[in-house]
Amino acid sequence: MRTSLKRVSAITALAIAVLGATACTPMTSPRDEPAGASTATGPTETPAQTLMEACDTVTAEWGLALDPWPSVQGPDNDTGARKDFALAQTRHEAIVTELHAVADKVTVPEVHAALEKTISAHQQYIDEVWPALMAIPEGYVADPNDPTNKIFMVSKEDLRLKQEMADADMERFDLCGPVKNSQTTAQACEIVDQDWVDAATKYNQASSLIAAGDLTGGQEAGATALHQIKAAMIQVTVPEVFASLDTMYQAYQVYYEDGFLTMPTTEELAKLSLDELHAVTEKYDGLFQDWDAALTAGEADVKSLCSSAG
Numbered sequence: 001m002r003t004s005l006k007r008v009s010a011i012t013a014l015a016i017a018v019l020g021a022t023a024c025t026p027m028t029s030p031r032d033e034p035a036g037a038s039t040a041t042g043p044t045e046t047p048a049q050t051l052m053e054a055c056d057t058v059t060a061e062w063g064l065a066l067d068p069w070p071s072v073q074g075p076d077n078d079t080g081a082r083k084d085f086a087l088a089q090t091r092h093e094a095i096v097t098e099l100h101a102v103a104d105k106v107t108v109p110e111v112h113a114a115l116e117k118t119i120s121a122h123q124q125y126i127d128e129v130w131p132a133l134m135a136i137p138e139g140y141v142a143d144p145n146d147p148t149n150k151i152f153m154v155s156k157e158d159l160r161l162k163q164e165m166a167d168a169d170m171e172r173f174d175l176c177g178p179v180k181n182s183q184t185t186a187q188a189c190e191i192v193d194q195d196w197v198d199a200a201t202k203y204n205q206a207s208s209l210i211a212a213g214d215l216t217g218g219q220e221a222g223a224t225a226l227h228q229i230k231a232a233m234i235q236v237t238v239p240e241v242f243a244s245l246d247t248m249y250q251a252y253q254v255y256y257e258d259g260f261l262t263m264p265t266t267e268e269l270a271k272l273s274l275d276e277l278h279a280v281t282e283k284y285d286g287l288f289q290d291w292d293a294a295l296t297a298g299e300a301d302v303k304s305l306c307s308s309a310g
Contacts, residue, residue, distance in 0.1 A: 054108040055176035061105075062115070062172070063179030063237055065098035069122075082138055089130035096122050111175050117168035125161045129154060166231055173234045181237050188238040189306035195235065196245065199228035203252060206260070213266045222260045226252055244301040251294035259287045 072091045076083050096119060103115040132154040142149040203225035210218030229252055233245045263284065269277060 049107045051108050051111070051175070054106045054111045057102065057105050058111060058115070058172065058176045059179050061102045062099075063181030063183075065102050066095065066179075067181050068095055083133075085130050085133045089126055089134075092122065092126050092130065096126065111172070114168055114172040114175060117171065118165055121161050121164035121168060124164075125158075129158050129161065132157065169234055170231060178234065178237055178239075178242055183237045185238050185241060185305060185309035188236045188241040189302075189309055191232060191235045192241065192245070192302055192306065195232035196229065199225055199232050200252075203229060210260060210263055215263055215265060219260050222256050226256050241302060241305055244298045244305070248295050248298035251291050251298070255287060255291035259284060259291070 068091060072088050072095065076087075099115070099119050099122065103112060103119060106112045106115060132150070136150045136154070140150060142151040144152075146152070203222060206218045206221035206225050208218075209221060229249055233242070233249050236242045236245055264280060269280070272280065
């Protein structure tokens with residue numbers, strides 16, 4: 001992983017803020033998702049398709065249908081020449097055709113709807129982003145101070161649609177879990193090194209807000225970071241890497257729910273006796289140490305896997 005992230009126990013910082021550094025003994029410095037799906041089935045299937053059957057299809061085929069998407073987005077070569085946007089659009093259309101073929105096999109309404117959201121975002125990308133890129137003249141110089149410049153406008157649409165894709169992926173993941181594709185360990189580790197580490201850093205920053213006494217700000221930032229951690233995790237499909245990330249995600253989730261959301265304010269801490277303060281500090285620092293230990297072990301596992309991948 002890019003760096004070893006430093007984590008600080010928020011309750012220790014709060015307790016010290018209330019009674020000073022000598023008031024308490026110095027402390028040393030992701031739970032399974034609920035099943036979001038019902039077993040409702042499409043009215044045209046006899047016998048009706050079960051959620052497990054639908055998800056078996058999604059797991060086996062959906063990720064493979066999306067396999068070409070990263071290369072479609074990337075540069076055509078290493079020369080820095082202008083990308084062939086028309087060819088990219090054609091290749092993208094082929095991806096959508098494959099996605100439709102998979103979705104047509106799924107009749108469980110919740111799962112089918114999630115797949116259709118992904119397809120819709122990709123189709124909009126084909127209809128809007130590729131033509132807009134093709135319309136930008138070669139050598140076009142964008143004025144960074146002009147919000148109507150062509151590159152700014154197409155980049156804004158690119159980000160919007162990719163966010164829709166990510167949201168649909170999250171919905172599909174909550175129903176069926178990870179998919180299978182041809183992702184390599186090196187590709188998985190690149191996601192970890194970028195998206196996962198960035199999201200984890202934001203989570204630690206949220207913890208620092210709580211340690212400083214800003215519980216509301218820390219809780220809001222923590223919720224956003226937790227969502228981003230999960231979004232990074234579901235991009236990873238290599239089983240061993242995913243398993244390590246999933247364990248860490250559960251630790252993040254537990255610490256957020258049992259720590260962030262229930263952390264006492266400095267005012268509440270100030271009303272406690274010394275014994276009560278020590279008891280509260282011990283409780284929350286125990287949560288912190290469980291979180292820290294889970295992440296330390298998970299980071300070591302991922303580092304080992306990624307080192308082996310080269």
